Amino acid sequence: MGSETKRSGFAGLWLAETLRVINSVNADWLNHKAVSQVRAATPDNAPQTLAVNWSLSVAERDGLVQDQLRWQRRAVLFLMIGMLLSLLAGFTGAITMLDSQQGVVNIPWSLSAILGIHFLMLLIWIISLFIRSDGAWSGRLLLSLLARLRGHHGAELAQGFVTLSQRNKLMPWWLGSVSQLVWLAGLLGSVLALLTAFSFQYYSFSWETTLLPGSVLQWLQESLSWLPRILGVSSDTLTLADNGTGLADEERRAWASWMIVVVIMYGLLPRLLAFVICLLALTLRARFAKLDLSHPYWQRVLGICLPTATGGRITDPAPDALVSARFAQPEGVFDGPDAAIRFELDASQTSEELRLSxxxxxxxxxxxxxxxxxxxxxxxxxxxxxxxxxxxxxPDRGTLRWLTRAGACAGKLGIFLMPPQTGQQDRQVIWRQLLTEAELPEERVMTDWHQVRQWLQPEAGSSSWQEESQGNV
Structure with missing residues (x-):
């Protein structure tokens, strides 16, 4: 059970949900062998913890933990590539915008080009947080993006991630975190472009308009200078110039610095704040994330794991083909050596009573x-x-179906039920009842080693693997 510490919290729930997605099309994945380990690791028998610990045990056994780690590394790589592309786009866009102005930077126009779309998309994101939604559209969007991540069980991991996030209302915050990082990279590219251009090229600055009165430009400058002034960046020495001519070098440097500070204050900082908010919301909500234990799959898992589970029989509706599975009379000649199978038992559960190596x-x-x-x-x-x-x-339907298929491959089938632990005797009764309903003769269902030895006695003219192994004991 070493995976609980490494895959705890949301990662563990994600693995559990992924197993549910996989098992929705493959009911034979139920792992009875892990039950004793899960119970030992969950002394309080909390259903949520039992379900997660059981899933972690199965996931570790089948390599799903490593699949998840590889999937996460690919996701981080894709995010880094997206941020790099956004940074290059922001850098290229800002350089192109400055070059198109032929050395005289129209400050209102330049700031609108750099910050306009940013403000619009930030406003849309904020509004979306107050719109009630089940997260279906965001789930489909994220699932379509995650579908690009290939790998073993990649599709199931993506579906499990999206389903768990939707149920616990994490989807807006996941998408928000990704979008804020991409926008941060783009705005950082714009700031780097301004620093590069202003450092290696000669620019003048102007505030130009055709329709608006000059008072509007004055108000705009004062409004944009408000936040930098609060943070200690003074703009009192700046004066408006209508065409950029007549500015001294010191004034040009002041306007260049002011423009960079404005992009940082109104571009980078709001996105950074939004990212921190998304991160905090994710951390808090993920801490209280839960599995949907009302799902039939988790009901079966808890029926296996809970020591005091009532009944333990299969309660979810089953297809007719599974309900009608029966132990049929084998046909043909069966002349192979007798065989024994330890079905989903721990290696520590020895069978010395059988006198077999x-x-x-x-x-x-x-x-x-x-x-x-x-x-x-x-x-x-x-x-x-x-x-x-x-x-x-x-017993689940997958187990019963496999037992009937195995029984059809042998001349005679016997099933030995290992002695149950204290408080689980009722489950042995359930096994007997289900096997009897599946038309396995009662004498073939054994619960003590004396019955096994009697049943294994060779028939006249034949020998058994029990006799063949006597000399090795």
Whole structure:
């Protein structure tokens, strides 16, 4: 359970939601083997913590933690590329705007070109925060952007991220954080362009207008100088010039400095403040983010993990094909050696009572191993197949379906239910009931080793793997 410390908080919830997305199309991913570890790591049995810890265990086992880390690195790389492009666009745009004025900078026009779109988009973002929305449009927008991030389980990680963010109302703040960073980079490019141009080229400055009276320009200068003046940047020595002629070098430097300060004060600082607000909102909201435990998937997980879960039976509606799964009478010739499978059990759960070496019992834990084992059984066609199951785990439809498929590959199928832990005896009863409903003969469902030894006795004229292993004990 080393992944909880590394993938805690929102990252852990994100992994859990991603597993839910994956398992919505693949119900066989339920990992009973991790249950004992999860319970040990969650002494208070809080449902949210149980669900997350169980998901972290499965994610670590199946490599999803590393997939998430790679996905995050790609996302950061894409963001850095976007910020670099924005910085270059801001730099190029400001240089082009200055060059088009042929050495005389019209200050109102230049500031409008640099800050106009910035102010408009910032206003739209602020208004959007007060509009009630379920986040669907922002979710679709972010999902379309995240779809560009390829990689193993990339689509599922993106869907899990968006679903979790929408449910916990984090989407506007994620999008806000990204947009503020991109705008910060663009405005920084504009400031760098002004510094570069004013440092290496000779410019004069003017306040020009055709329709507006001069008093408007005077008011505009005083208004723009208000914030710099509060922060200690004085503009008292600046005088308006209608065409930029007659300005002394000291006045040109003063106007250049004033213009750069205005772009920083009204461009960079508001975006930086907006980014900090988004970051704080994300931090606070992510701290209280939760999974939707009412979802049938999480109900199944909690049914497995909660030691005192009531019932433990499958409560979500199932397709008819799953409900009607039955242990059918095997057809054909089964002349392969008897086989035993430890199904989703910890390696510590020994089977010494069977007098078998570890190499003679096959292991099944993951979905891939389930399919591989079915192929092996079809090729081997054992006379008898014994499957050892953890009776403390609630059986899900994927498990029952796999057991029926495995039983069809052997002449006789026996299922041994490992002794349950204290307080879980009711689950053993549930196992028996479900296996009986699936038409497995009651004598094939065993709960003590004496029954197993009796069932494993070789029939007349045949030998079993139990006898073959006696000499190794």
């Amino acid at each position: 570890a190499g003679q019992i096959r292991e099944v834990d993951t979905r891939v191993e389930r399919e591989e084992e079915l192929h092996w059984l079809k090729a081997t066609r054992p006379k008898k197949l014994l499957i050892l199951c953890e009776s403390g785990n609630s």
